[in-house]
Amino acid sequence: MATTFHIAVCAGIVPDPLQTLEPTTTPGGPAIKNEMLLPAVLDPWAASALYEAADLASRVPGSKLWLVSLGPKARLQQVMMTVAQKVAFELVPIDSPQGGFADAAATAEAIASTIEAIPNLDRAKLLLFGGWESASRGAGVTLQFVGERLRIADQFFGVDQIIVHDDGSFEVLERVEGGKHQVSVCAGAPAVLGWATGNLAEPRNNPQIGMANMRTVMPALQRAKAAALDANGLRYVAVSLPRQQRETRVVQDMTPDQIAAELVAWIGKDR
Amino acid sequence: MESILVLTHADESGSALTKASLEAVTAGRDLAARLNAELRIGIVAAKPQLLSKGLLCAAPKGLQCAAPVLAVAGEAFAQARFASDAAACTELCRAAQPTLVLAPHSSRFARVMAAVAHRVGGAIDTHIAALGGAEGFETTRWFYRQRIEAVIRRDKRPWFLLLEPGTNPAFAADPHAPAAPSDQIAIAVELPELRTQVTGFRAPKVDEQTIRPDAQLLFVAGAGWTKKQPDGQVHTGEAAELILKFLRASGASLGSSKSLVDQGGEGNSVLPFLTHLNQVGQTGATPRHAKGLSTCCHGEEPHVVGWRFIGERRAVNLDPNCGWTRGKADVVYIADAFAVMQRVNALLGSSDT
Ligand SMILES: Cc1cc2nc3c(=O)[nH]c(=O)nc-3n(C[C@H](O)[C@H](O)[C@H](O)COP(=O)(O)OP(=O)(O)OC[C@H]3O[C@@H](n4cnc5c(N)ncnc54)[C@H](O)[C@@H]3O)c2cc1C
Numbered sequence: 001m002a003t004t005f006h007i008a009v010c011a012g013i014v015p016d017p018l019q020t021l022e023p024t025t026t027p028g029g030p031a032i033k034n035e036m037l038l039p040a041v042l043d044p045w046a047a048s049a050l051y052e053a054a055d056l057a058s059r060v061p062g063s064k065l066w067l068v069s070l071g072p073k074a075r076l077q078q079v080m081m082t083v084a085q086k087v088a089f090e091l092v093p094i095d096s097p098q099g100g101f102a103d104a105a106a107t108a109e110a111i112a113s114t115i116e117a118i119p120n121l122d123r124a125k126l127l128l129f130g131g132w133e134s135a136s137r138g139a140g141v142t143l144q145f146v147g148e149r150l151r152i153a154d155q156f157f158g159v160d161q162i163i164v165h166d167d168g169s170f171e172v173l174e175r176v177e178g179g180k181h182q183v184s185v186c187a188g189a190p191a192v193l194g195w196a197t198g199n200l201a202e203p204r205n206n207p208q209i210g211m212a213n214m215r216t217v218m219p220a221l222q223r224a225k226a227a228a229l230d231a232n233g234l235r236y237v238a239v240s241l242p243r244q245q246r247e248t249r250v251v252q253d254m255t256p257d258q259i260a261a262e263l264v265a266w267i268g269k270d271r
Numbered sequence: 272m273e274s275i276l277v278l279t280h281a282d283e284s285g286s287a288l289t290k291a292s293l294e295a296v297t298a299g300r301d302l303a304a305r306l307n308a309e310l311r312i313g314i315v316a317a318k319p320q321l322l323s324k325g326l327l328c329a330a331p332k333g334l335q336c337a338a339p340v341l342a343v344a345g346e347a348f349a350q351a352r353f354a355s356d357a358a359a360c361t362e363l364c365r366a367a368q369p370t371l372v373l374a375p376h377s378s379r380f381a382r383v384m385a386a387v388a389h390r391v392g393g394a395i396d397t398h399i400a401a402l403g404g405a406e407g408f409e410t411t412r413w414f415y416r417q418r419i420e421a422v423i424r425r426d427k428r429p430w431f432l433l434l435e436p437g438t439n440p441a442f443a444a445d446p447h448a449p450a451a452p453s454d455q456i457a458i459a460v461e462l463p464e465l466r467t468q469v470t471g472f473r474a475p476k477v478d479e480q481t482i483r484p485d486a487q488l489l490f491v492a493g494a495g496w497t498k499k500q501p502d503g504q505v506h507t508g509e510a511a512e513l514i515l516k517f518l519r520a521s522g523a524s525l526g527s528s529k530s531l532v533d534q535g536g537e538g539n540s541v542l543p544f545l546t547h548l549n550q551v552g553q554t555g556a557t558p559r560h561a562k563g564l565s566t567c568c569h570g571e572e573p574h575v576v577g578w579r580f581i582g583e584r585r586a587v588n589l590d591p592n593c594g595w596t597r598g599k600a601d602v603v604y605i606a607d608a609f610a611v612m613q614r615v616n617a618l619l620g621s622s623d624t
Contacts, residue, residue, distance in 0.1 A: 021419060105394065138415070140397055141397060154467050156382070176472070232394065233426040235423065236421055267523075
């Protein structure tokens, strides 16, 4: 295959989904209480993008892979301890107090200008990967903004698969309504692909990959530029937890027949 | 004064606006009446002239006349594709010069609307659950995968808002209303080079569609269906049969836990009709259904965040300490789901005949 890709994966970090989150107010706006103390993970859908990118790079020899991640440096370093053992990449960190309440346009601007400055990244070969939505803001707009800023004319979201053809064109499957995929064929890079789950399981930790990555991860973190994020006029009027608790009736003493009858009556009329 | 543009698009058939588009029309009419704002409607479709009828009298509530309709037309817009859709929506916005743009949070518009906002120098927020504000205009959306709810305001205009499907009733034109549909104003679009072709749709390799967004009931299957049962055996075949039979009889939509879809590896579940598209939760879907029934699923938080918009919730689980019993469901039956669903199917089968 003559084509090679330069894949930049944009992936933030988020609190581990198993944690309970509580909002709080800071002088800089809303935040998650004790966020710096909560264990963090690479944003899950963006992690799918990273694994798919590594798989693609391994199948298209000569391709390169960068992981562009915006977040507090100390947190990034901690998350990289695990992520760097999964697949080979070059880390491009941006030091910033990130969280779901930051404005997406400001985040995108910081990411776009960082990608523009990556040495030896050929924008004609660029596949801009990331999650289709983050697990924090969950807006699905950051990657699109970055794509616009980098003047990329083709964008795909909710991607579960790409198949690259010999001429560099590729077929993309995007999630659409009703449990289906839309199938498109794109002439080739550059393009933006916002990934959903994809088809790959999380790679096992490989200490050798980890060691190789860490040689570049640590110096990159030390050099990471700080970015301040402008709120762009976004104001929070209220931030609250929903009422979570229901009055649960726990039924222990009914037979399957009785339960079935109750369920059918409950499902009943609306069928 | 605000001026509102509601952006809509045709469905796959090309002959009707999508339900989510018509919901955005309702939201636009209500908001225009409340803010005393101008309302315009934009259509992206190959043949928009087929669609105006559905918008008859879609003026702000209380006004007689029809809202002006702006439309782009042409074969390029039969496809839901970034380059052509972004160009179309940008031109509709340039023509209408709105301060607020409402649009459905559909896969088609979610793919392009941030780019459109960027092109016209606006701001955007997505997954909007409510439009409100007694003084000034504000909107509600969720953060951290439906864990935290926030009310936000922005000064920047135009402000694009993608509305969560299912949060407004779909607008239905009154066929007896006297007002004629307004003429469509055709908006010309200079298309960029189109490097992408949409070639079709693909459903997962299954015999039948199990995801039914319009169903009343969400039926969730968890990993328990494929685990060793009290008799020491796994009963995956029987589980598959019970689940499919129930879906056919009830018309429910099928959701799954992550653990169950992940079991097959490489995207294939051990239950052949399940894919990641069925997954509900943190890294899955957040569907809207009036009722939800969870079976053989533990009800861990990363799963249950996907149930935020499910009205009534019931669960069947062998474990009295499962997550559902801790305030996450209305009723939890501590029972064997195999036995319960067998009898449910028998009852549904007999009531159908
Ligand atoms: C980053 C991240 C993202 C995640 N995203 C998601 C997500 O999007 N969606 C999701 O679902 N999970 C998600 N998870 C995983 C989640 O934490 C749980 O591990 C998962 O939901 C468990 O699935 P389960 O309840 O089906 O399986 P299990 O935890 O194995 O539970 C099986 C249940 O079946 C019951 N059972 C067994 N046999 C029977 C029977 N005969 N009758 C009745 N009950 C029976 C058992 O009592 C048990 O409660 C995520 C986790 C992480 C870390």
